[in-house]
Amino acid sequence: MKFPSKRKPVTEASQTFTFTRRAMVVGGLQGAIGAMLIGRMGWISVAENEHYTALSESNRVNLTLIPPRRGWILDRHGRPLANNRTDFRVDLIPQRMVDADGTIRHLAQLLSLESDEVDRIRDELEKSAGFRPVQVADKLTYDQFAAVSVRLPDLPGVAPSQGFSRYYPAGATVGHLLGYVGAATAEEYKERKDPLLITPGFKVGKDGLEKAFDRHLTGKPGAKRVEVTARGKIVRELTTRPDTPGRSIKLTIDAGLQEYAGRRLATQSGAVVVLDCQNGDVLAMASMPSFDPNSFSDGISHLEWNMLSQDDHVPLRNKTLQGLYPPGSTVKPMVALALLEAGVGPQETISCGGAIRVGNTLFHCHKRRGHGPLNMRGAIAQSCDIYFYQMAQRIGMDRIANMAHRVGMGQRFDLPFPSQSYGTVPDPAWKERKYNQKWQVYDTVNATIGQGYMLINPLQMAVMAARLATGRQLMPNFLFGAPRPDPALVGASEDHLVIIRDAMSAVVNGGGTGGAARMNIPNVLIAGKTGTAQVRRITMAERAGGVRGNSSLAFKLRDHALFQGFAPFDKPRYAVGCIIEHGGHLIRNEDAPMIASDTLSYLFDPERAMEKLVTLEKGWGGTPAERQNRQMAAFRMAEAIRKGEVPPPEAADASNAANATEAANASVPLPEDGNDAADAP
């Protein structure tokens, strides 16, 4: 085969010439490629130098954020309500883990973790987004910390660190007030993209004041720059910038009073709020039982969470702000003030015969035989329903509702808490709007004794007490020294207020229904008003056969016990509101009047108040922390038996364990004094 050739024939000489020429072409190409390579290298190392230098630096330097110490939360006297403790902790970085099961087993053994803790870690690992650290344990001893640290090469993904953890000296008693802190959620991180949020050991405020003042309390993180190899081994530390701790906040809360109030609520499900009558400062706001914010801040275990959410004393609800209760008879002084304003004379009497008919319904007084003739002071002191039924009908609901609003009922306060239920003050317009029904006389009758549609939260009740005491529309406040305008006046004349204060003093000191609230402080008389709020309907049939006593009812059906008041009655300094959920006035020393009164007495004579509390607590099974620990142990045992992990040793023991749960709660109080129970409707 032959290629078609138009050229001259190839000779030895022409081939040599071709070779030389082509060799030069090859040489030229080599030179060109060499030049291109130099050009390329120049482009990368000169033009893009900055870009690649940055990448090289980000390879080499690992920036570790040092979580800033959280600002302290102080009480009005500068005592810490929340501070920071140095602790050794261990976290897991899910992304870097190789053998999750093996690692957790190893850690559980090294740190002797409880099985419910292990469950929590597994759980959080599953839910974790990979970058978010999962806490294994904190508050470790140095030995435990060292034991983990030396085994790090075998435990990829385990990050021991030394840092600070939040500490609440008063434990559960400040749970709902301060809230708690915890690791940021994946959503929060997605929203803010702040790398601080996924730094092990960094916590954000999750509830209460910790959440409301989170930005204020969060400082600026420090940073540690270290040189690391591709395998993550630290070669050396480059620079360290210390963190800037967050700013502290000073609250109006009195730490001692707050803890006292929480403990004084005993085994009950209840709330106490104490206000300063001078300016509305909140001195204490306790809701019990509560979670311990210390254990929440560490990452709460499954078991503890289950126990808290199953408890019928609802420790997870902040009753002071989110609990709404019918105010019961505690509204009577407010209604009386409305009556005075409407021109009802304080000496006008009504004769109580035990019941009156309104429309076709028979309305009873709490005293079946009736009180006989009563003026306003007597009606408030004895909490006579008939007096208020009659008088309220005379002036109408609108005037009462107007007064109710002025003393703070149904009012939403501007407070640093994420959620707040502010209740209802019903009036004809409201009913029309809400139910599209006409207001009936029996609605007025119900409302005057704080039943029916009327709802209030414990903070509002304390505000009502403070406003009745001072005649000024005080606003609750949590920040110490916060500037605020002078409060508006309630609009009641001083004469009328004196009458109300005197009548409220008679409730406690004048043979009224609140005798249990009498305070043993010289020259200080407490004024107040008791209340009982039904949570069930009493049928005619039941009434005919005798109303069932609270002690025979299930916990959830018992009446709420309430008390609002202030002291001293003639020169009001402090106001209090107290609600005992389903208390049913069963135990005198765990009833609202005495709890409120003892709490106020702490402000006048802390030592004696404390002495009394310590004595009482012996009967309740110790401090809230001790009771909760016992409850936790019992719950853990009951849970283990239920799962079959632990065989019930003996049937009797098992039921003991189950009972212990309740006993620690003392949700089955013993009816100890029938007379006293009837004493405070």
Added chain:
Amino acid sequence: MSIVPQPLTQFPWRVLALLLAIAGFGTIVLYSSAGGSIFPWAANQAVRFCIFTVMALVLSRIPVEVFARYTFPAYGAVLVALVLVELIGGVRGGSQRWINLGFMQLQPSEFMKPIIVLTVARFYALLPVGEIRRWNAIWPALVLIGLPWALVLVQPDLGTATMIAAGGVTVMFLAGLPLRLFIGSGLTVAAAIPIAFSFLHDYQQKRVLIFLDPESDPLGAGYHISQSKIAIGSGGIWGKGFLQGTQSHLDYLPEGHTDFVFATMAEEWGLLGGVLMIGAFLLLFRWGLRVSMRTQDKFARMAAAGLTTTIFFYVAINLMMVMGLAPVVGIPLPFMSYGGSSMLTVMLCIGIIMAIDRSGRRQRRPGNWA
């Protein structure tokens, strides 16, 4: 006429100095790459360089005719070895490239790189002058290239196969085949690339795709290229300084002492080091091509130019790879990358070119050897 004795002036001082400079620099880079230690790499590499230099000088004393005579037998022997590799060779890293001889690991494909050049050169040297424009001038060469190419490709070793083909084709070009053949087949190859791509192994396809877009997988298969570019780019004009490279010392740069040694060098010596190195290599190629152009013998001149181009392909493919211009194919940088096989091959090439140089000079008048 010089007063220096002829054997001394005939000794290839200049090229040896050039090689010593490149290899010396390579040893310094390996010293840094080991974190400032002559072990485990720098010392080995230096010793190896000395041994292979002696080998090259011995080769340079052998007359070119001897190479010519043994070219075809050597080709046959290596081809048989390649078949053996396919049958009994050891598998490492997904490829079957080695024969274990007991005392050493033999990689026959490495030897095929210079031998294919010699073989094709030998073929065209034997081809009568008039036949060069005929079909007979083409198909035997294609078969000679195609057999080892295919055997190496199925190992699979894309880089070596490419170099074998490129070396052979370069000699075909130098032999004076019609230019349009190269242009035409160049276009055909360009058109066939997509089809060829589909026949590649998964890992090869991946390498090609990641080469096209290394940032798509910076922590996976694109890691090599990304880190290499970071090392070169962060070096800047003057480099980070000797022993100051972070990419290599902190292990971010993979294969920093073998295939990616250039990146290790560039990080510490910057653009300056890179330009000097590329310049040194270009001087080496210039020497090789000059030798070939001075030579009258057809086999010898084609062999010299072809072998020079083989060394060039090592350098060019490796540098393009580390700079992100070519896929990661595992071609080392001569004299710089740690490893014996490639240095042996390159020194074989150098030795043969020196032999050609010596023979050529003997035929001409003495003294003019540069």
